[in-house]
Amino acid sequence: MSASPALPEALAATAEAVAAYIDAAIAQSGAPGERLASAMRHGALAGGKRLRPFLVIESAALFGVPAAAAMPAAAALECIHCYSLVHDDLPAMDNDDLRRGQPTVHRAYDEATAILAGDGLLTLAFEILAREEAGPDAEVRIALVASLAHAAGVAGMIGGQMLDLAAEGRFASGRPLDLPAEEIIRLQAMKTGALLRQACEAGALVGRATPEERASLDRYARAVGRAFQIADDLLDVEGEADTVGKAVGKDAAAGKATLVGKLGVAGARAELARLVDEAEAALAGFGSAATLLKEAARFIAARRN
Amino acid sequence: MSASPALPEALAATAEAVAAYIDAAIAQSGAPGERLASAMRHGALAGGKRLRPFLVIESAALFGVPAAAAMPAAAALECIHCYSLVHDDLPAMDNDDLRRGQPTVHRAYDEATAILAGDGLLTLAFEILAREEAGPDAEVRIALVASLAHAAGVAGMIGGQMLDLAAEGRFASGRPLDLPAEEIIRLQAMKTGALLRQACEAGALVGRATPEERASLDRYARAVGRAFQIADDLLDVEGEADTVGKAVGKDAAAGKATLVGKLGVAGARAELARLVDEAEAALAGFGSAATLLKEAARFIAARRN
Numbered sequence: 001m002s003a004s005p006a007l008p009e010a011l012a013a014t015a016e017a018v019a020a021y022i023d024a025a026i027a028q029s030g031a032p033g034e035r036l037a038s039a040m041r042h043g044a045l046a047g048g049k050r051l052r053p054f055l056v057i058e059s060a061a062l063f064g065v066p067a068a069a070a071m072p073a074a075a076a077l078e079c080i081h082c083y084s085l086v087h088d089d090l091p092a093m094d095n096d097d098l099r100r101g102q103p104t105v106h107r108a109y110d111e112a113t114a115i116l117a118g119d120g121l122l123t124l125a126f127e128i129l130a131r132e133e134a135g136p137d138a139e140v141r142i143a144l145v146a147s148l149a150h151a152a153g154v155a156g157m158i159g160g161q162m163l164d165l166a167a168e169g170r171f172a173s174g175r176p177l178d179l180p181a182e183e184i185i186r187l188q189a190m191k192t193g194a195l196l197r198q199a200c201e202a203g204a205l206v207g208r209a210t211p212e213e214r215a216s217l218d219r220y221a222r223a224v225g226r227a228f229q230i231a232d233d234l235l236d237v238e239g240e241a242d243t244v245g246k247a248v249g250k251d252a253a254a255g256k257a258t259l260v261g262k263l264g265v266a267g268a269r270a271e272l273a274r275l276v277d278e279a280e281a282a283l284a285g286f287g288s289a290a291t292l293l294k295e296a297a298r299f300i301a302a303r304r305n
Numbered sequence: 306m307s308a309s310p311a312l313p314e315a316l317a318a319t320a321e322a323v324a325a326y327i328d329a330a331i332a333q334s335g336a337p338g339e340r341l342a343s344a345m346r347h348g349a350l351a352g353g354k355r356l357r358p359f360l361v362i363e364s365a366a367l368f369g370v371p372a373a374a375a376m377p378a379a380a381a382l383e384c385i386h387c388y389s390l391v392h393d394d395l396p397a398m399d400n401d402d403l404r405r406g407q408p409t410v411h412r413a414y415d416e417a418t419a420i421l422a423g424d425g426l427l428t429l430a431f432e433i434l435a436r437e438e439a440g441p442d443a444e445v446r447i448a449l450v451a452s453l454a455h456a457a458g459v460a461g462m463i464g465g466q467m468l469d470l471a472a473e474g475r476f477a478s479g480r481p482l483d484l485p486a487e488e489i490i491r492l493q494a495m496k497t498g499a500l501l502r503q504a505c506e507a508g509a510l511v512g513r514a515t516p517e518e519r520a521s522l523d524r525y526a527r528a529v530g531r532a533f534q535i536a537d538d539l540l541d542v543e544g545e546a547d548t549v550g551k552a553v554g555k556d557a558a559a560g561k562a563t564l565v566g567k568l569g570v571a572g573a574r575a576e577l578a579r580l581v582d583e584a585e586a587a588l589a590g591f592g593s594a595a596t597l598l599k600e601a602a603r604f605i606a607a608r609r610n
Contacts, residue, residue, distance in 0.1 A: 029459045083424075087420055092416030119463050120458060122424065123427065138443035143435075153429060154428070158421050163337050171418075
């Protein structure tokens with residue numbers, strides 16, 4: 001057995017492959033004219049670490065599934081993530097002009113096109129999962145649909161975005177809410193955690209994991225999700241805009257409640273280390289096959305952008 | 306065998322049942338707090354003829370499928386239709402304040418909530434289709450997902466909305482395009498026709514129709530879709546706002562190209578009659594089981610709101 005490639009190489013290879021897959025899916029989508037497909041590409045292909053597809057593919061690899069066989073599930077999840085960014089950036093939502101150093105979709109095109117491009121990517125995700133190549137049989141494919149719809153829906157990501165807007169005081173007081181730590185954790189578990197968990201669940205579904213294996217992967221994914229968010233909050237406090245690639249200090253400026261605010265920087269760093277240990281421990285049963293996933297947990301905790 | 310209920314009664318019964326199903330699905334969706342679920346209800350339960358669910362249920366009934374067994378597919382399609390109205394009404398899209406005589410979702414709530422409520426209804430549609438009750442087996446359910454995603458996606462409804470915005474001159478000249486009749490037909494086949502066709506396809510899938518039966522139903526659905534749009538355009542020209550329940554004369558005011566504009570009112574009425582004949586002829590092979598579907602074609606052509 002050859003040595004596993006280092007994490008950065010593996011991430012880069014996945015990022016390239018998932019972008020190619022989504023690019024082809026958009027090309028074959030039957031979108032009329034150029035503008036809509038072009039806006040969808042702008043929203044889905046402008047870079048990003050592609051962490052979620054990587055987690056799908058590496059989770060599936062634990063069960064001997066080749067990367068190509070897990071790619072549709074990985075690409076579908078990434079389409080969901082990308083649509084959520086397109087809609088999140090809209091003037092009525094976060095009103096962001098830049099994303100990964102480039103104009104957001106509604107800036108590069110217009111708001112109506114951005115709304116439709118987001119809707120298009122959302123819908124394309126389910127079209128991809130319904131393809132025969134997305135799973136070994138119809139049972140697996142419909143389980144992927146159920147899993148992704150639940151994670152992306154109002155009980156998951158969309159619900160988390162709604163809680164986030166409420167926490168910012170958008171609907172009532174006009175002032176940010178001083179949420180207790182457990183409410184912040186719940187909000188983040190929905191807003192960003194749900195899709196990260198779905199990544200590992202999708203890999204387990206494609207790989208026909210046992211319930212015990214699914215539970216282990218889910219423990220890993222929950223820890224990674226929380227680590228991801230704390231790392232993100234730390235970047236907002238400590239990062240430099242040039243390195244992070246987006247505005248920093250936004251949370252504090254918005255008076256937004258974060259775990260870093262509750263725990264302090266040192267406390268947040270300690271929690272981050274604990275979560276990485278938890279993530280690695282959850283995968284103990286998979287032995288060396290899980291090396292890249294464990295590295296990914298450390299990478300996510302230590303990331304600088 | 307008892308006589309079939311008259312069309313208005315059957316439509317009303319379906320409308321009530323589909324609203325109850327969607328209401329329960331939103332209640333069970335796991336949406337946090339009250340605002341998001343309430344906005345989704347506002348967008349999905351504020352009335353409407355529920356023609357699409359009716360076509361699903363009556364198409365499935367041709368193959369002996371009880372209404373309850375076709376209801377998930379019917380409700381999923383209606384969720385898609387309703388989300389599209391919520392997003393279509395947004396300020397960046399059609400900027401409508403009223404829908405069915407009530408404030409649109411972004412007026413009753415706010416834009417961010419309307420965007421998320423629309424995303425939530427879109428995602429809920431696929432969550433509903435993934436449930437075991439949505440089809441006799443996983444093969445049928447994943448076929449329903451493929452069919453709905455394709456019809457609702459950029460090759461169907463979303464693509465049609467994009468063409469419609471382009472036809473209004475939103476992206477280039479700023480002036481409405483004088484589209485030829487065949488382009489208007491293509492635009493409308495995507496924007497409104499795709500979901501009406503999906504309704505009949507969903508019924509055929511749930512009912513395990515033969516390819517010939519599916520093709521017959523599709524001929525019916527295509528004709529009904531075109532009739533639906535011409536009737537809509539005629540209402541815009543001839544209707545009274547009080548009866549129609551929304552602003553009339555908007556197309557002419559917007560300089561929008563319609564088939565009524567191309568054919569004239571008399572020509573459009575003749576085309577409407579031809580399409581109803583075509584729809585009825587397509588169902589000849591189903592005999593009296595198709596009575597309600599044939600009545601629906603006539604109803605759609607003659608509707609006054």
